Structure formats: C-alpha cells, structure tokens
Amino acid sequence: xxxxxxxxxxxxxxxxxxxxxxxxxxxxxxxxxxxxxxxxxxxxxxxxxxxxxxxxxxxxxxxxxxxxxxxxxxxxxxxxxxxxxxxxxxxxxxxxxxxxxxxxxxxxxxxxxxxxxxxxxxxxxxxxxx
Amino acid sequence: xxxxxxxxxxxxxxxxxxxxxxxxxxxxxxxxxxxxxxxxxxxxxxxxxxxxxxxxxxxxxxxxxxxxxxxxxxxxxxxxxxxxxxxxxxxxxxxxxxxxxxxxxxxxxxxxxxxxxxxxxxxxxxxxxxxxxxxxxxxxxxxxxxxxxxxxxxxxxxxxxxxxxxxxxxxxxxxxxxxxxxxxxxxxxxxxxxxxxxxxxxxxxxxxxxxxxxxxxxxxxxxxxxxxxxxxxxxxxxxxxxxxxxxxxxxxxxxxxxxxxxxxxxxxxxxxxxxxxxxxxxxxxxxxxxxxxxxxxxxxxxxxxxxxxxxxxxxxxxxxxxxxxxxxxxxxxxxxxxxxxxxxxxxxxxxxxxxxxxxxxxxxxxxxxxxxxxxxxxxxxxxxxxxxxxxxxxxxxxxxxxxxx
Ligand SMILES: Cc1ncc(COP(=O)(O)O)c(C=O)c1O
Numbered sequence: 001x002x003x004x005x006x007x008x009x010x011x012x013x014x015x016x017x018x019x020x021x022x023x024x025x026x027x028x029x030x031x032x033x034x035x036x037x038x039x040x041x042x043x044x045x046x047x048x049x050x051x052x053x054x055x056x057x058x059x060x061x062x063x064x065x066x067x068x069x070x071x072x073x074x075x076x077x078x079x080x081x082x083x084x085x086x087x088x089x090x091x092x093x094x095x096x097x098x099x100x101x102x103x104x105x106x107x108x109x110x111x112x113x114x115x116x117x118x119x120x121x122x123x124x125x126x127x128x129x130x
Numbered sequence: 131x132x133x134x135x136x137x138x139x140x141x142x143x144x145x146x147x148x149x150x151x152x153x154x155x156x157x158x159x160x161x162x163x164x165x166x167x168x169x170x171x172x173x174x175x176x177x178x179x180x181x182x183x184x185x186x187x188x189x190x191x192x193x194x195x196x197x198x199x200x201x202x203x204x205x206x207x208x209x210x211x212x213x214x215x216x217x218x219x220x221x222x223x224x225x226x227x228x229x230x231x232x233x234x235x236x237x238x239x240x241x242x243x244x245x246x247x248x249x250x251x252x253x254x255x256x257x258x259x260x261x262x263x264x265x266x267x268x269x270x271x272x273x274x275x276x277x278x279x280x281x282x283x284x285x286x287x288x289x290x291x292x293x294x295x296x297x298x299x300x301x302x303x304x305x306x307x308x309x310x311x312x313x314x315x316x317x318x319x320x321x322x323x324x325x326x327x328x329x330x331x332x333x334x335x336x337x338x339x340x341x342x343x344x345x346x347x348x349x350x351x352x353x354x355x356x357x358x359x360x361x362x363x364x365x366x367x368x369x370x371x372x373x374x375x376x377x378x379x380x381x382x383x384x385x386x387x388x389x390x391x392x393x394x395x396x397x398x399x400x401x402x403x404x405x406x407x408x409x410x411x412x413x414x415x416x417x418x419x420x421x422x423x424x425x426x427x428x429x430x431x432x433x434x435x436x437x438x439x440x441x442x443x444x445x446x447x448x449x450x451x452x453x454x455x456x457x458x459x460x461x462x463x464x465x466x467x468x469x470x471x472x473x474x475x476x477x478x479x480x481x482x483x484x485x486x487x488x489x490x491x492x493x494x495x496x497x498x499x500x501x502x503x504x505x506x507x508x509x510x511x512x513x514x515x516x517x518x519x520x521x522x523x524x525x526x527x528x529x530x531x532x533x534x535x
Contacts, residue, residue, distance in 0.1 A: 019150040019480040027473075027531065051488070052472050073470035074532060112476075 004032060004085035013082070013108045022112065026078030033081045036070040047127055050120030052076045056127055063091045067128060075112065079121065082107050087128050100125045133428035139512040141166040141420075152482025155517045160303050160461060160508035161486055162353045163334055165417075169357060172416035176409050183405055185382055199408055202415035203398070206363055209418040210348065211339040215368045217398040220406050223362035224330040225254040226377075227349035228297070230364055230401060231326055232258035234374025235295060241267030243294040246323070248273045249498055250302040250309060253491040255328040259297060268294070273314070277499060278455055279307040281314065289317040296323045301331035304490035304504065305453045306437070306461025315345055324370060330354055334510065335433060335460055337426050346370035352410060356510075357417030361410025364401070371397055378403035429511045433460040436509040436518045443522045449529050453499055463490075463506040469532045471505045477528035478505075483521055 009029065016022040036045075036055055045055040052073035059066045066088050069080040086103050087095060101122065104113065113121055139145055142164045147154045156164060176198070182191035184199045206218045221227040239245070245259045249272050263270040273288045275281055279302070289296070296318035301308050311327065318325045326347040329338060333355040340348050347370060351362040366374075376383060376394065381404045386393040394400045437454070440462045444450050453463045465471060475487035486506045489496045496502060507521050 020477075023476055023480045024531070026476075052470055073472045075470075075473050075476045 004081055006085040009082055009085050010107055016108060019111060026075050029081040030074040030077035033077045034068060036068060047123050049123045056124060065090060065092060079112060083124060096129050133425045133432055135432055135512055135514050142512050143167060145512060149482040150480050155483040155520050157507040157521055158484045158486050159510035160331060163356050163510050166356055166420050168420050169413050169416045173409050173413050176412045184408055195408060198412050202411045205415040205418050210365050211341050212365055213341045217366060217368060217371055219364040219398045219401045220411055221362050221364050222360055223351035224328060224349045227362060227364035228255055229258045230377045231347050232262045233377045236262060236266060237375055239266040239268045239294055243268040244271050244292045245295045246271045246273055246288055246293050248275045248298050248309060250275050250495055251299055252303050255297055255299055275309060277305060277453060279309050281310045289321050291321055293321050293323040297326040299328040303331045304492040304495050305463045306459040307455050335430050340365055352414040352417060355417055356420055358410045358413035361407045361414050376401055433509045433511060436513055437462050439518045440507060440522055453504055461506060461508045463504045465501050465504050466529055471503045473532050474505050474528045477531060478524050481524045483524050
C-alpha cells in the first residue's frame with residue numbers, strides 16, 4: 001500500500017498559488033491512492049451525500065486504523081488522499097479527539113472543499129471518526 | 131433593431147470580472163442568467179425612491195410602491211401575451227408556482243385518476259406531482275419522450291379520460307431539447323385535463339405566448355430571464371386559478387376573518403399570502419423591459435449559433451458524447467466516458483469557464499440517457515463566439531489532462 005505522507009502532501013499543496021495548480025496537484029495526488037476492487041465498492045462502503053461516488057473501508061490492527069478510499073472522480077480521489085494522510089495510523093480514540101475538518105483546512109484546498117462538496121467531505125470525516 | 135452580443139455585454143457589469151485569474155466565461159445560463167444594469171438600477175431605485183409595503187395604502191410611498199408593483203403585473207402579463215380573464219400570481223419562482231398548482235388541485239384528484247408528466251422534466255415538475263399522487267392515490271404517469279423530444283404515436287393512450295392533469299416542460303433544462311408542446315397540449319385538452327407548462331427554460335430565449343399555447347397554467351422564474359432571484363410567476367386562466375386551494379394563508383389574501391371563518395380575497399391576491407417580494411417584482415418588470423428592447427428573434431438565432439458552433443466543434447471527437455440536439459437549442463450537454471464530469475468541471479473552473487456538471491435535477495432523465503451526470507454549457511445573449519471557442523479549447527485540454535489512465 002502506498003504510504004501517504006501528510007507533511008509532503010501539505011508542503012506540495014502549499015506551493016499551489018492558483019486554482020489550476022491545485023487542480024493539477026490533486027490529479028497527481030489521486031494517483032497515490034490505491035484503488036478499491038469492485039468487490040469492495042459495495043453499497044455499505046459508500047459514503048452518502050457526496051456528489052461523486054465515494055467508498056471508504058476501515059481496517060484496525062493493534063488498535064491502529066488504516067483507511068482505504070476510492071471515488072469515481074479524480075479530484076475527489078486527490079482529496080481522499082489528503083484525508084487519508086491525516087487519518088491513517090491513528091487509533092480510534094485519537095481520531096475522535098482530532099479536529100479533522102480544521103486540519104484539512106491547512107491544506108490550502110478551500111475552494112475545493114466549499115459548497116456541495118463540503119457536505120460529502122464532512123460525511124467522510126464523520127465516518128472516519130465513527 | 132439589430133442584435134450584437136458585444137454591445138449587449140457592456141450592459142452586464144459582472145461579465146468583466148476575472149475568475150481564478152482568467153477572464154470569466156459564464157456558460158451556466160440555464161441555471162441562472164446574469165443581470166443587466168437596468169435591472170440592478172430598478173432595484174436600487176425602488177429602495178431609494180419608493181420602498182413601502184404594498185396595498186396597505188394610506189401614504190405617499192405606499193401608493194408609489196403599489197403602483198409600480200401592479201404595473202409590473204401588467205408588464206409580465208404583456209410579456210406572456212396573457213389573454214383577458216387570466217391572472218399573473220407572484221411566486222418565488224417556477225418551483226413554488228408548480229407546488230401551488232399541485233397543492234391547489236388536490237381536492238379534485240381521486241384515487242385512480244392520472245397525473246401525466248413527460249420523461250424530460252426537472253424535479254420541480256416531477257416531485258410535486260409524485261407527492262400529490264401519493265397523497266391522493268392517483269397514478270403518476272410519465273409520457274416517454276425521446277432525447278430528441280419526440281413523441282411516438284403509440285403513446286397516445288397516455289392521454290385518456292382518467293388524465294386529470296398534464297404538466298410538461300417547454301424545454302428540457304438538462305439537454306436543451308424542446309418538447310412537442312402543441313400536440314401534447316391538444317391531446318390533454320381533448321381529454322379535459324388541466325394543463326401546466328413549465329416555462330423556466332423558455333422565457334430567456336423564446337417569445338412566450340400563453341394565448342397561443344392555451345394552457346391553463348404557465349410557470350417561470352425571473353432569475354433565468356435576466357431578472358432577480360426569488361421572484362417568478364404563475365400565470366393562469368381565471369377559471370383554473372379560481373379552483374386552486376391557496377398554498378399559504380394569512381395576510382392580504384383574505385377579505386374578512388373571524389375566529390370561526392375566513393373569507394378569501396379575490397384573484398390574484400387570494401393566492402399571494404404575506405408581504406410579497408416587491409423589489410423582485412419590480413426587478414422582473416425591468417427584465418421584461420430589457421428583453422422587449424432587444425430583437426428577440428436575432429438574439430435567439432445568436433444563442434443557437436453559439437450552441438451549434440460548440441456542437442460542430444465537438445461532434446466528431448470520439449471521446450465526447452453529446453446529448454443535446456444539433457439544432458434549435460441554446461444548450462450543449464455532453465459527457466466524456468471514463469472521465470467524471472466533476473473533474474472536467476474542475477478544470478474548466480480553474481480556467482475561468484463556468485458550466486454545470488451534474489444530473490441537472492433530472493435523475494430519471496439521466497437514467498434514460500444512461501449516464502449519472504452531464505456537463506452542460508448553456509448560452510445567453512451576452513455570450514460571444516470567442517467564449518464558445520474557449521469552452522471547446524479548455525474542454526479538450528481537460529480531456530488531455532484527465533484522460534491518461
Ligand atoms: C425546467 C425547469 N423547471 C423548473 C426549474 C426550477 O426553477 P426554480 O429553481 O427557479 O424554482 C428549473 C430550474 O433549474 C428548470 O430548469
């Protein structure tokens with residue numbers, strides 16, 4: 001599984017000074033996200049309320065959570081890579097204590113997180129904590 | 131009078147903006163149009179010279195406001211070429227107008243009655259009827275129209291003696307196709323059904339003539355025809371509006387109230403509860419004036435020319451599927467199999483090009499087309515050929531960037 005490095009991703013996104021640059025960075029990040037198999041893209045793994053289809057699965061090993069996520073839209077896969085870089089490797093208790101939405105705001109992604117997409121993303125964060 | 135997009139453009143202050151460091155190319159006009167200076171001026175002028183509540187009388191400003199408000203009603207009636215014995219009722223927009231009719235006719239719908247719509251409807255002209263059917267036990271039926279807006283003769287039986295209401299859009303918002311309104315309205319009238327036309331997508335482009343359409347109800351939104359948001363109208367023949375149960379009650383829609391009874395006011399006030407959107411009404415009237423000053427025929431030809439340009443540029447591209455017709459439309463709705471429309475939209479937006487990606491509030495139609503969403507470029511009078519060209523160029527760039535796996 002590809003290791004998603006939070007600091008590297010954040011540094012990379014911070015350099016983007018235009019919407020176009022952020023777009024291209026998200027497309028490139030989308031390639032770091034391991035795809036789910038069709039067998040994993042089932043209804044119960046689907047996160048409701050997203051404009052594109054989003055699936056999220058969680059594994060726990062020795063109390064540490066690892067998430068895998070996928071979407072049919074690339075930009076969303078890029079955003080998912082950012083979210084997983086935040087969430088992976090923490091325990092459930094740690095995740096519940098974290099303000100994931102606030103941390104996500106540090107990635108210079110605001111224009112991609114606004115409007116109708118926000119609802120979907122909040123749903124993803126909620127599911128990660130639950 | 132001759133029409134020139136570059137001249138008219140100057141009347142829309144917002145169009146000189148930049149978006150994401152690129153000149154704004156606004157091609158989301160089917161969602162809402164931008165507003166000309168005359169409409170903006172009308173709103174400011176109302177608040178600086180006439181603001182007061184209407185029909186409450188008794189002072190100078192109220193008289194001014196009421197006069198402008200009622201003049202606007204006449205203005206819109208003229209805009210629609212409304213016949214004698216009909217009324218314009220102010221609503222928030224198309225959605226509220228349709229909901230008023232669906233609620234208002236509930237009393238005359240019996241189980242086993244049929245409510246007929248078409249397969250090209252916006253959810254606003256689908257869900258209110260579906261919910262009415264649920265409440266009454268009536269059956270919602272959907273006349274299958276092809277994505278070219280054709281109606282096959284074998285479907286004539288959809289209009290029958292049980293059909294109580296026929297509601298149909300004039301133009302599909304999702305793919306920009308016209309419906310065969312004339313034939314369908316004739317079939318609906320032949321079986322004695324109430325008829326409603328959803329004109330939301332028509333008013334900006336076509337000269338509407340409700341006398342010629344001869345429908346019972348016509349619904350539209352101001353914001354899609356260069357007017358303000360939050361205002362629209364329900365046009366209706368007097369005998370049809372007369373039988374509607376008001377959607378809301380209270381305020382000036384009554385003539386006499388006791389604790390045990392209420393006598394409703396006459397039309398149009400009976401269907402307008404509460405203080406109306408006065409600024410919206412005045413802005414909508416200004417939008418009608420704006421359109422009346424244009425050569426509507428030339429304007430439409432121009433808008434269609436832009437859509438046709440995009441269609442011709444993209445039609446031979448094997449990556450692209452177009453769902454809109456080649457001619458007689460101001461919209462190009464398309465998809466690129468293998469690339470999500472939201473991703474295409476994201477790149478277009480990063481280049482300042484505003485379009486719409488999604489299901490366009492028409493889930494059943496998307497299912498009929500076999501897609502979950504489309505990318506829609508929709509043109510208005512102020513769009514230029516270079517904007518149409520820019521849309522095509524940026525779309526092809528997007529496909530290039532996004533299509534590599
Ligand atoms: C065909 C059609 N009907 C109804 C509506 C709803 O209009 P409004 O949201 O202004 O009420 C729209 C708006 O998108 C439309 O395109």
